[in-house]
Amino acid sequence: MPSPRPVRAGSARSSSVSGVGGGNSGGRYEFMSLTRTPPLSPSPPSHLLQRQGSDPTTARLRASESPNRRRRGSASSNASTSSTGGVQQLPEEDCMHLNPSIISVALSSLLAVDLWLSKRLGVCACEESSWGSARPIMKLVEISGHGIPWIIGAAYCMYKSDSAAGQEVMLNLLMALVLDLVLVTIVKALVRRRRPAHNRMDMFATFSVDRYSFPSGHATRAAMCARFLLAHLVLAAPLRVLVMLWAVFVGLSRVLLGRHNVTDVAFGFFMGYCQYNLVEVLWLSPATLYSMMGQLE
Ligand SMILES: CC(C)=CCC/C(C)=C/CC/C(C)=C/COP(=O)(O)O
Numbered sequence: 001m002p003s004p005r006p007v008r009a010g011s012a013r014s015s016s017v018s019g020v021g022g023g024n025s026g027g028r029y030e031f032m033s034l035t036r037t038p039p040l041s042p043s044p045p046s047h048l049l050q051r052q053g054s055d056p057t058t059a060r061l062r063a064s065e066s067p068n069r070r071r072r073g074s075a076s077s078n079a080s081t082s083s084t085g086g087v088q089q090l091p092e093e094d095c096m097h098l099n100p101s102i103i104s105v106a107l108s109s110l111l112a113v114d115l116w117l118s119k120r121l122g123v124c125a126c127e128e129s130s131w132g133s134a135r136p137i138m139k140l141v142e143i144s145g146h147g148i149p150w151i152i153g154a155a156y157c158m159y160k161s162d163s164a165a166g167q168e169v170m171l172n173l174l175m176a177l178v179l180d181l182v183l184v185t186i187v188k189a190l191v192r193r194r195r196p197a198h199n200r201m202d203m204f205a206t207f208s209v210d211r212y213s214f215p216s217g218h219a220t221r222a223a224m225c226a227r228f229l230l231a232h233l234v235l236a237a238p239l240r241v242l243v244m245l246w247a248v249f250v251g252l253s254r255v256l257l258g259r260h261n262v263t264d265v266a267f268g269f270f271m272g273y274c275q276y277n278l279v280e281v282l283w284l285s286p287a288t289l290y291s292m293m294g295q296l297e
Contacts, residue, residue, distance in 0.1 A: 125258030145250035219268025
C-alpha cells in the first residue's frame with residue numbers, strides 16, 4: 001500500500017506528466033512505495049518523482065511490471081532527465097505506461113464487477129450456500145446441457161429416423177455438437193481463465209481443458225442447440241418458449257452453481273449464437289455426404 005507523503009512546493013514536476021492524476025504543486029501528496037528505501041535528501045531526485053507519479057493506479061501498474069521492463073524504463077527516464085538538463089520529458093513509450101487507456105480501465109472495472117456479481121450469485125455453489133438445497137436441481141439442469149447426452153441423443157435420433165430429411169437434420173446437429181466442443185476447447189485453452197474460487201470441481205465427465213471457465217461450454221451449447229431446434233423442428237409455440245427458457249436457465253445455473261463468472265456465460269451465449277451461423281454455412285447435405293464418402297473409397 002503506498003503511503004502519502006507531502007511534497008515540498010519547490011519540487012514541482014514538469015507538465016509532461018499532466019493527465020496522470022498529478023495535482024497542483026502546493027501542498028499536494030506524492031505516493032511512495034513502502035518497499036523502497038526513501039531518499040535521504042528532502043527533495044528526491046526529480047526522475048523518481050516523475051516515474052512514480054501521484055496516481056496510486058500508476059504506482060500499482062509499475063509495481064506489476066517485469067524487472068526487465070522496469071530497468072529499461074528507469075534507464076530511459078534517467079537518460080531523458082540528463083539529456084534535457086533538468087527539463088523532464090518522458091519518452092512516448094513511458095507516457096503510455098503512465099496513462100492507462102480508457103479501454104483497459106473499463107475492462108478492469110467490468111472484470112471487477114463481474115467477479116463481485118458472480119460471487120454474489122453463486123448461491124448454489126455448495127450445500128452450505130444460501131440456496132444450497134436447490135443444488136441438486138441445478139445439477140440436473142447442468143446434465144441437460146452436457147455434451148454427452150446431446151451427442152448420444154442426436155446419434156440415436158439419426159439412427160431411428162425413417163426419413164432422409166430427419167437423418168440430415170440429426171447428422172448436422174451431431175456435426176454442430178462436435179464443432180462446439182472443438183471451438184470451446186480452443187478458446188478455453190487460449191484464454192485460460194480459472195473457474196471461480198467458490199466453484200467445487202465435481203462436474204460429471206470433463207476434459208482437462210474444462211478446468212478453465214471462459215467461455216461456458218454449457219452456454220455455447222445451449223444457445224447453439226436452441227437456435228438449431230427452433231430453426232429445424234416444427235414446434236408448437238409453448239414448446240418454442242420452453243426451448244428458449246431452457247437455454248437461459250442452463251446459462252443461469254452455471255453462475256448459480258459457481259461454475260462460471262457472468263461474463264463466461266454471456267460470451268458463451270454470444271459464441272453459441274454465432275456458432276449456429278457457422279453450422280448453417282457448413283451444412284452437410286446428403287449430396288455432400290455421399291460425395292465425401294465417395295472420395296474416401
Ligand atoms: C463423445 C464425446 C467425446 C463426448 C465428450 C463430451 C464432453 C465430455 C463434453 C464436456 C462437457 C463439459 C463438461 C463442458 C464444460 O462446460 P462448462 O459450461 O463448465 O464450460
